[in-house]
Amino acid sequence: MSVEPSPETEELITRFLSGQLSEEERNAVEERFLADDDYFAQLLVMEDSIVDDYVLGRLTDEDRRNADLLFRSSLLEKREVKFTEDLIASLRRAREAKEERQRQKKKATLDNGEIVIPKTSPWLQSQASLNLIATGLRGLPRALSLSAGLIALLLVGGATYFLFQYRRQTRELVVQRAALERNVQEAREELRKEMQDSSELGKRLDLENKMRAQAEEALAQLRNREPKSVASVILLPTSFERGGGAKTVSLSGNATLLRLLLEVPSTPAYPTYNVLIKTYDGREVWSRDSIPASQIKQNKLSFVLSSSVFPYNDYRIELLGVSDGASQVVADYAFKVRK
Amino acid sequence: MTTKSDSAAFDALLQALEPEALSPQESFRRCRSRLVRFFAWRRCDDPENLADETISRLVKNIQAGREISADHPYRYVRAIASHVFYEYLRAKKKSGIETDIDELRDLPAPEGTEDCWTLCLAQLPPYKREFLEEYYLDSIDREQFAREKGLTINALRLTVFRYKAALKLCVENCIMRLSKVRN
Numbered sequence: 001m002s003v004e005p006s007p008e009t010e011e012l013i014t015r016f017l018s019g020q021l022s023e024e025e026r027n028a029v030e031e032r033f034l035a036d037d038d039y040f041a042q043l044l045v046m047e048d049s050i051v052d053d054y055v056l057g058r059l060t061d062e063d064r065r066n067a068d069l070l071f072r073s074s075l076l077e078k079r080e081v082k083f084t085e086d087l088i089a090s091l092r093r094a095r096e097a098k099e100e101r102q103r104q105k106k107k108a109t110l111d112n113g114e115i116v117i118p119k120t121s122p123w124l125q126s127q128a129s130l131n132l133i134a135t136g137l138r139g140l141p142r143a144l145s146l147s148a149g150l151i152a153l154l155l156v157g158g159a160t161y162f163l164f165q166y167r168r169q170t171r172e173l174v175v176q177r178a179a180l181e182r183n184v185q186e187a188r189e190e191l192r193k194e195m196q197d198s199s200e201l202g203k204r205l206d207l208e209n210k211m212r213a214q215a216e217e218a219l220a221q222l223r224n225r226e227p228k229s230v231a232s233v234i235l236l237p238t239s240f241e242r243g244g245g246a247k248t249v250s251l252s253g254n255a256t257l258l259r260l261l262l263e264v265p266s267t268p269a270y271p272t273y274n275v276l277i278k279t280y281d282g283r284e285v286w287s288r289d290s291i292p293a294s295q296i297k298q299n300k301l302s303f304v305l306s307s308s309v310f311p312y313n314d315y316r317i318e319l320l321g322v323s324d325g326a327s328q329v330v331a332d333y334a335f336k337v338r339k
Numbered sequence: 340m341t342t343k344s345d346s347a348a349f350d351a352l353l354q355a356l357e358p359e360a361l362s363p364q365e366s367f368r369r370c371r372s373r374l375v376r377f378f379a380w381r382r383c384d385d386p387e388n389l390a391d392e393t394i395s396r397l398v399k400n401i402q403a404g405r406e407i408s409a410d411h412p413y414r415y416v417r418a419i420a421s422h423v424f425y426e427y428l429r430a431k432k433k434s435g436i437e438t439d440i441d442e443l444r445d446l447p448a449p450e451g452t453e454d455c456w457t458l459c460l461a462q463l464p465p466y467k468r469e470f471l472e473e474y475y476l477d478s479i480d481r482e483q484f485a486r487e488k489g490l491t492i493n494a495l496r497l498t499v500f501r502y503k504a505a506l507k508l509c510v511e512n513c514i515m516r517l518s519k520v521r522n
Contacts, residue, residue: 004493017380030380034373034413037359043376048503049496056475073382076375083507088475090456095472 005042013046018066048080055084231307232259234300235317237331246314246334251307258310262301262319262333269293270321273301273330277317285309290322310337348401355412370394370416377420389427393420450521455513459506467502474499 005013015021016029033040053059054067071077233249249258262275271293277286286309295301301319317333353366360366374393378386396419401407407415460468474484474495485495 004491010493019382030377031414031417034377034417035411040373040376043380045493045496045500048500052475052499058481069382070380074379074384074386076379076386084503086452086456087471087503087506090453090460091468091472091475094457094460094468095476 009042010046013043014050017043017047017050017070018063019069020066051080051084055081055088229255230257230259230304231255232261233335234261234263235333235335236263237265237319238334246336248336248338249310251310251337251339255307258305258307258337260303260305260317260335262303262317262331264296264299264301264319265331266299268321268330270323270328270330272322274320274322274327275301275303275317276320277315280314280316285315312339313337349398352397352401352407352412355407356416367394374416374420377417378424381424383424383427389420389423393423396423449514449518451517452510452514455510455517458513459509462509463502463506471499471502 012021012025012029016026021029029043033043050059050067051071054064054071059067071081231249231251233247235247238246251258264273272289273291273293273296274289275287275291276284278284286305288303291301314336315334317335319330319333320327321330322328350363350366353360353363353370357366357369360369371390371394374390375386378389383389393416397416400419463471470488473479479487481495482492485492488495490498
């Protein structure tokens with residue numbers, strides 16, 4: 001509806017709906033509302049307003065009689081009235097339910113012993129208290145009333161002090177509570193982020209596990225294939241001398257892998273072993289920790305390494321047994337690589 | 340029998356009657372709604388049936404090749420509606436039976452109607468619900484209420500009308516869904 005009706009139009013519409021127009025006037029209104037959207041909407045709005053007044057009992061006796069004729073003439077009109085009655089009943093129910101919830105909430109707040117700031121201002125409370133005290137003092141003998149007055153003053157002073165303390169503590173508690181709520185919120189946010197991060201870490205771990213499984217599979221396939229380009233050497237524990245006791249491994253051009261078989265002394269046995277390969281000048285070439293004892297087959301520990309790790313040089317291998325976090329040298333091995 | 344050309348002629352009439360409607364269906368709905376009110380405001384006890392009778396005669400006249408003025412198509416519609424109204428009055432007088440509105444009982448409200456009301460009121464934005472609560476439950480004079488809300492009386496009426504229309508749609512849809520679920 002784009003234009004507000006003029007007071008004259010409003011009056012005409014009201015009279016039309018009340019059935020108070022002459023036939024000529026009624027025909028004019030009918031012709032207009034049939035052809036004019038805005039006018040038709042104005043009639044509907046005005047009728048709805050009359051329904052409201054009718055249901056809320058705001059009509060004069062005469063208007064009520066006229067409205068009765070309209071609203072009791074057909075089921076359609078009757079339904080309009082019924083709809084408004086149902087709406088009011090539902091609004092009332094909703095309001096009552098809301099008030100009941102508020103009462104229960106308030107009761108729960110008081111039951112929980114939460115701090116409830118009094119609605120009356122402290123000043124008014126103090127003033128009311130002073131009035132009460134003054135009324136009481138007027139009924140006492142003069143001497144007694146002086147002492148009582150002094151006591152009362154002390155009491156009032158004390159009460160005022162405690163009242164201000166109480167207010168200050170209340171404010172502090174409110175501030176602390178707000179801070180605590182903020183902290184809880186921040187903690188929740190952090191927890192959420194951590195959960196998200198841990199989820200991402202989990203995904204990465206899964207990916208790495210998959211990659212590792214693939215690598216191990218590839219390695220196993222490599223082992224099973226036993227290519228011809230593998231050079232093998234069995235090494236026995238030896239002294240640290242770089243002398244003739246060291247075996248010589250010849251890595252020709254087509255030997256891409258070197259298989260080392262270390263003879264491991266049967267006693268003492270360790271749950272895990274560490275292996276370290278160095279050159280004689282102390283440069284670490286290769287190492288592996290925490291090798292389980294189960295990898296030792298027939299007193300031999302086997303490794304397959306890329307021959308590129310071992311250029312022409314003399315090497316020594318240190319085998320350490322590890323138990324309870326402490327390591328002990330089990331054996332030393334020596335070999336030479338020649339190409 | 341309605342031929343294709345009759346149907347096209349009726350669509351053209353609907354278009355002339357309701358030029359702002361987006362489809363013939365909407366034109367029909369709007370035209371029927373006006374006719375229903377036409378009879379209701381004349382205090383007829385069955386305005387919907389009389390509106391349908393008017394439309395039926397309109398279709399027959401178009402099939403009979405009656406020319407309808409394009410300038411004032413609703414004048415023609417109103418003329419038919421008036422004929423239907425006077426026939427209704429004559430028939431009523433002849434039968435001598437006065438309609439007793441208390442006998443015209445609507446179907447009882449379907450089960451769950453109250454829940455639909457609760458649901459629809461809850462779906463209403465809080466400011467609208469509070470507005471309706473204040474308007475209907477607080478005994479404030481309408482002029483004063485309008486002033487408090489910064490509205491003219493007519494704007495207040497229109498606001499309430501719109502909120503009620505939205506609620507009516509919601510409640511009707513809710514009841515319809517409920518009855519579908521039950522059936």
